[in-house]
Amino acid sequence: MLKRLLLLLLFCSTLLNAQDYFYKKYQPFNASIPSPETFLGYGIGDHHTRHDLIVAYLEKLAEVSDRASIQYYGKTHEGRKLVILTVTSPENLSNLVAIKEQHLAFTDPIQNVSNYGEVPIFINLAYNVHGNEPSSSEAALLTAYTLVASENPEIANYLQNAVIFIDPTINPDGRDRHTQWANTYQGTPNVADPQDAEHNEYWPGGRTNHYWFDLNRDWLLGINPESRGKLTWYHQWYPNVVTDFHEMGSQSTYFFEPMKANGSLNPIMPKENYGYLNDLFGAEFAKALDSIGSFYFTKEVFDGTYPGYGSSYPDLQGGLGLLFEQASSRGHEQTTAFGKITFPFTIRNQFTSSITTVKTAVKNKAYMHQYQQDFFKSALTRASKSRVKGYTFGDTHDPNRTKAFIDKLLLHQIEVYKSGEGYVVPTRQPQYRMVQTMFETYDSYRDSVYYDASAWSVANFYNMKYQPVTSVNSGKQITSTDGLVSVVPVQQSDYAYVIDWDDYNAPAVLHYLQENDLVVSSAFKPFTVKVGNDSKNFGYGTLVLPVSLQKKDASAVFDLLGKAQEKYQVAMYGVDSGYSLKGVDLGSRFIRPLKKPKAFMLIGNGTRAYEAGEVWHLLDKRVGMPITKIPMRNFDRADFDTYNVMVMVGGRYQLTDKQQQKIKDWVSKGHTLITIGTASKWAIEKKLVKEKLTDAKNDSITKDSTKTVTRKPYVDAEENLGKESVGGIILRANLDTTHPLAFGYYDTSIPIYKNNTVWLRPSQNEYATVAKYDNNPMIDGFITKKNLEENLKPSASLVVSPLGSGRVVLFADNPNFRGSWYGTNRLFLNALFLGDKIRVPEAN
Structure with a gap:
């Protein structure tokens, strides 16, 4: 009994300490509402809390309180719930439908309401987009409890004047990966040594989601279910203020906006957003952090240029996105130059900023409502002043890639209409700034050093041919992609079937047929054949399936083709003769069977998780094809001969001579090695291939080593050197469309994304340079004149190099960047499916 009493006293003491440390000023609390400590059985910050427990606690709050309700906006790749807890006064909660309607009136530029101070402000407190930046989800628990249980008049005022949407974990899969690591290696007592395992996750770490995507770059691209669910929710509510909580290096303090002074700001953003509003909120954050003795900094780093962050996307929706960066304990406690930083300390700063966000938003709710209204009204005004009245687009050769682009437009509530054989997006619409984001390109910014990308014109991601127009003739509005692609059902044939390779989904069809043991060939020269009563032209890469050469009977073959067509909506044709009207016949040696x-x-360690995840996601989700992922730690014992294609994404490969030889020997047997970015650079430097890098620096060295160097201020070094990096630009490259790696492309000009300084020299072999940067390569983004002239223009983007009986496909640039580069995915998939058919003739 005495032991139980002592434990109870200890537990109560923990709760009191937690209240004193975190939220003493918001007492008293409703005793019928369980605190996080009571519910979890441990104090906040004592351990890392699993996502299922976070959800369970919020569900409990919604169950026991008339201030809260919970909704589910999706599930992660691994099946974890994505939830939002809505907290407001009981009166507001019971009248939420009407309040929402009043709020949405501010986002409708046609309406002229002026009840700015009467409608509760909508606040989205969003946490933990990077899974191994865990303090904010713990702060979400404290914030939810404070808002639901506190009976302090200050909190009551917030609830009366605001509707607060708490999204506790944007990235549950990544969070739980990190939570498991941190709790597994937690010591008793805590081990503060930075070299301890607790503070050093194994690859890929918890930052990313299941497919190793950075979800804080996915708001614009909307590739993953976490982002798509949140975007759907967002456009139902249009919050006025949105938080974006992060962590940074342990040796820092705390950052909040304003961001970098004179930073690379999005050129379409109202100055009022990054000027007045950031300063308005920043002053309040400073007061709150001063009151608890926390140090911080502002204006030195970060920028809101790229519109796909959690702190920048809301800015394009008439709201205010707010970035916070907390020095991380990377575990429960860690030694830094400032002393020890603890997990509870990091949580308290995030909690303080959460409540301060609510306080400041409520204080300025009338202003924020009018700002949002003005934002959407100005969209129509700006559009009316522009000479461009719309953008036409579409690709008749590739309806599924066009469909994917339209899906992206609709996800952002952009109005799309049918127009002749293509589509049109009018500029005069509430989402005018998002239309600009999708189509416009820029070459002028206030600064030349970027936190992330300097180019984001999404139409180029899809290699979507588009045209600005000065007048719009629109037809039926497109509100869904369902049924958008409809192909004529394939007609049965006892001779052969022909399948277009132009469509984005064609590789998925090929894999499906091969997986079902059908023999499929590819056309290495164009041809024209009779289809029914008409003649039809077929280009490079067209799939040919001879019926009589299959192990299955004709009806089984037809059945499989029908299923593939229904699944992927790709055009297929039955033909009755192999004699072509033009070009090669179907039995030609240029119609080659595919393996x-x-x-x-x-x-694993040394490889770039982002790029590996993009490959994995592409094959999993769009092709339906498995890829074996071999950790570097298993390199020596792995049997490479089981495979015929190997992928090396960017990274820092520390392979021994023996391991390098293992790769060489395997490729030389006739296999295909695909390298991306810095892996291509590694392959050249290690002499796996005979290609070279463009080296303007060394190529320009003269005998004069006494050249005078102009002295510059040390304080400017970081900025000046940063300009030479390539933070993400869109370039124009020229394709050899007769090369197997470019099969399926009709236009020799293609947009390519570059975010590295890998400069491949065009091959000495006349037939091996598949894609070279154009003489006028810049489409969108910033690059220094030196990099442009000395490195970029002389270089190639894609080269194939022979190695024994095999070949190495060298990508200078990532064709699968962020899962969104539909326009260059085909280059990678061609390397995968057609690589073994590439024969590089000897150079003259």
Whole structure:
């Protein structure tokens, strides 16, 4: 009994300490509402809290309180719930439908309401987009409890004047990966040594989601279910203020906006957003952090240029996105130059900023409502003043890629209409700034050093041919992509079937047929054949399926083709003769049978998780094809001969001579090695291939080593050197469309994304340079004149180099960047499916 009493006293003491440390000023609390400590059985900050427990606690609050309700906006790749807890006064909660309607009136530029101070302000407190930046989700628990349980008049005022949407964990899969790591290696007592395992996660770490995507770059691209669910929710509510909580290096303090002074700001953003509003909120954050003795900084780093952050996307919706960066304990306690930083300390700063966000938003709710109204009204005004009245687009050769682009437009509530054989997006619409984001390109910014990308014109991501127009003739509005692609059902044939390779989904069809043991060939020269009563032209890469050469009977073959067509909506044709009207016949030696690819990819320490995840996601989700992921730690014992394609994404490969030889020997047997970015650079430097890098620096060295160097201020070094990096630009490259790696492309000009300084020199072999940067390569973004003239223009983007009986496909640039580069995915997939058919003739 005495032991139980002592434990109870200890537990109560923990709760009191937690209240004193975190939220003493918001007492008293409703005793019938369980605190996080009571519910979890441990104090906030004592351990890292699993996502299922976070959800369970919020569900409990919604169950026991008339201030809260919970909704589910999706599930992660791994099946974890994505939830939002809505907290407001009981009166507001019971009248939420009407309040929402009043709020949405401010986002409708046609309406002229002026009840700015009467409608509760909508605040989205969003946490933990990077899974191993965990303090904010713990702060979400404290914030939810404070808002639901506190009976302090200050909190009551907030609830009366605001509707607060708490999204506790934007990235549950990544969070739980990190939570498991941190709790597994937690010591008793805590181990503060930065070299301890607790503070050093194994690859890929918890930052990313299941497919190793950075979800804080996915608001614009909307590739993953976490982002798509949140975007759908967002456009139902249009919050006025949105938080974006992060962590940074342990040796720092705390950052909040304003961001970098004179930073690379999005050129379409109202100055009022990054000027007045950031300063308005920043002053309040400073007071709050001063009151608890926390140090911080502002204006030195970060920028809101890229519109796909959690702190920048809301800015394009008439709201205010707010970035916070907390020095991380990377575990429960860690030694820094300032002393020890603890997990509870990091949580308290995030909690303080959360409540201060609510306080400041409520204080300025009338202003924020009018700002949002003015934002959407100005969209129509700006559009009316522009000479461009719309953008026409579409690709008749590739309806599924066009469909994917339209899906992206609709996800952002952009109005799309049918127009002739294509589509049109009018500029005069509430989402005018998002239309600009999708189509416009820029070459002028206030600064030349970027936190992330300097180019984001999404139409180029999709290699979507578009045209600005000065007048719009629109037809039926497109509100859904359902049924948008409709192909004529394939007609049965006892001779052969022909399948277009132009469509984005064609590789998925090929894999499906190969997986079902059908023999499929590819056309290495164009041809024209009779289809029914008409003649039809077929280009490079067209799939040919001879019926009589299959192990299955004709009806089984037809059944499989029908299922593939229904699944992927790709055009297929039955033909009755192999005699072509033009070009090669179907029995030509240029119609070559394809070997089913069996691919593996090196992952783990030294490899870039983002790029590996993009490959994995592409094959999993769009092709339906498995890829074996071999960790670097298993390199020596892995049997490469099981596979015929190997992928090496960017990274820092520390392979021994023996391991390098293993790769050489395997490729030389006739296999295909695909390298991306810095992996291509590694392959050249290690002499796996005979290609070279463009080296303007060394190529320009003269005998004069006494050149005078102009002295510059040390304080400017970081800024000046940063300009030479390539933070993300869109370039124009020229394709050899007769090369197997470019099969399926009709236009020799293609947009390519570059975010590295890998400069491939065009091959000495006349037939091996598949894509070279154009003489006028810049489409969108910033690059220094030196990099442009000395490195970029002389270089190639894609080269194939022979190695024994095999070949190495060298990508200078990532064709699968962030899962959104539909326009260059085909280059990678061609390397995967057609690579073994590439024969590089000897150079003259």
